[in-house]
Amino acid sequence: MPIIHHHISALRTALQPYRDQKNIEQSNLQRIALVPTMGNLHEGHLELVRIAKQHADIVVVSIFVNPTQFGAGEDFDSYPRTLDEDVAKLATVDADFVFAPSIDEMYPVLPPPTSVRAGAITAQLCGQSRLGHFDGVGIVVSKLFNIVQPDIAVFGQKDYQQLAIIKQLVRDLSYPIDIIGAPIVRANDGLALSSRNQYLSASERQIAPVLHQELQHLAHQLTSSKLSQQEADSLLAQTQTRINEAGFTVDYLEIKTDELNDITESAAFNTENKNLIILVAAWLGRARLLDNQLVAVNRPL
């Protein structure tokens, strides 16, 4: 079973011996990995831990429903908290430590006066409908990096914009941490796993895989023939219509470069080896679902 710590100082003390061993056995480096989560763990999270274990010797999983990344009217209060079940699941993948702090432990002053903002990359996509969300991500991830001081950190690609923001934050703030993006884990019918899937009714759950199917279909269309920007825009609009007609309310559906830059005419769809990504956020009942699909343009997926 992983060892649970609720206090920053206790976690730091517990990790110190592993930092020591890093140095004593130079031939067998002890690396520490961080897997930040909000708990209510599913197979996607467990896969993050397995990947972390491949790159490090000690894996710390943080479980913290971070209030600063929820906006007014969002699901902070109702977000599922299942610490005991989470710890039992983490035991099955050999996580070493769980860091489950209280809000007071993380934020002696709430909201914290200091902000960590990744700039323009946060203003688009989820940043447009969730004002302040990525500010909350910025500060909590900075704190977790400073608390755990890991060698690597693993984040899921389902939250693709979050992953891109964290990579930029690590570059701009010179954190000595390798960031690893883990592939999306899906249910058998293709739905990307998410704690928020449990907000879906039985009938909504039947509809939900449409999101992934439509992104796959669009990705195929984008790669199967040379397209003008206008033709691609038209396909994008048709896809959005079909997703809405299936019962969703699309928040955004966009095509970006894999670094989340806009696609301009000059960097058009037909550039060989240009990696693009289709990103979607859509409401289905009271669940806001995210998905994305990488597209290697002009080459078979």
Next chain:
Amino acid sequence: MPIIHHHISALRTALQPYRDQKNIEQSNLQRIALVPTMGNLHEGHLELVRIAKQHADIVVVSIFVNPTQFGAGEDFDSYPRTLDEDVAKLATVDADFVFAPSIDEMYPVLPPPTSVRAGAITAQLCGQSRLGHFDGVGIVVSKLFNIVQPDIAVFGQKDYQQLAIIKQLVRDLSYPIDIIGAPIVRANDGLALSSRNQYLSASERQIAPVLHQELQHLAHQLTSSKLSQQEADSLLAQTQTRINEAGFTVDYLEIKTDELNDITESAAFNTENKNLIILVAAWLGRARLLDNQLVAVNRPL
């Protein structure tokens, strides 16, 4: 002589063995201290290194004229760069490492998209006349903390607002770093040492100690009798007039709590053991001089 590194990766590699020794010799902890500077070192900086040496085994002095903390029209281009002399001076106080990166090394993208802002505390005092200054301080200090990963860092109390901001940043971002504020080092005539003092003409240099003398005089007035807020405001205005009449142009002259909160009527001057601080910024010729004076109200200084 201290060992000079210009690259982040080389400095990290050089520091790693000392982190090892920290663990191997548990009875004799090896602590790493950071002293961030913009170079052009004077006795005030050397005192920071001496204090760092008292608290740590290894002292890293960074020398970097940080472009992001200079505003348009400020003295970034003319700020004195004297690396060889600086290194020679650091040898006399047994500094272990000098980190002197290029601008490209620190900012592969300039300006960096990511910002680290300490909030309301930055909006007052120097933050009002130097827009963006403390954003530049926030990002460069965050980077230096992540590059050096020190156990302690030493900053001068002459830049009192900067010190307060960094303490808040360390608290809000959970950096495992003890911040030490070092007392102001003064010339024999009382002028606080500063690299910018060399901008003063000979006659301006004669006038410059007035700043410290007036703060001392005001501090004495504040502590020698019970004062109403109005009486204190009147003394403050008289002090500002005298400083201006001596040849300065006062940017600001204010009394704050020692945590840089406003003094309200409810937290008046006569509270026993209430620590206040008088802060001033004033132009003399082309030099913008800072000084401050702590005041233990109702007790002799």
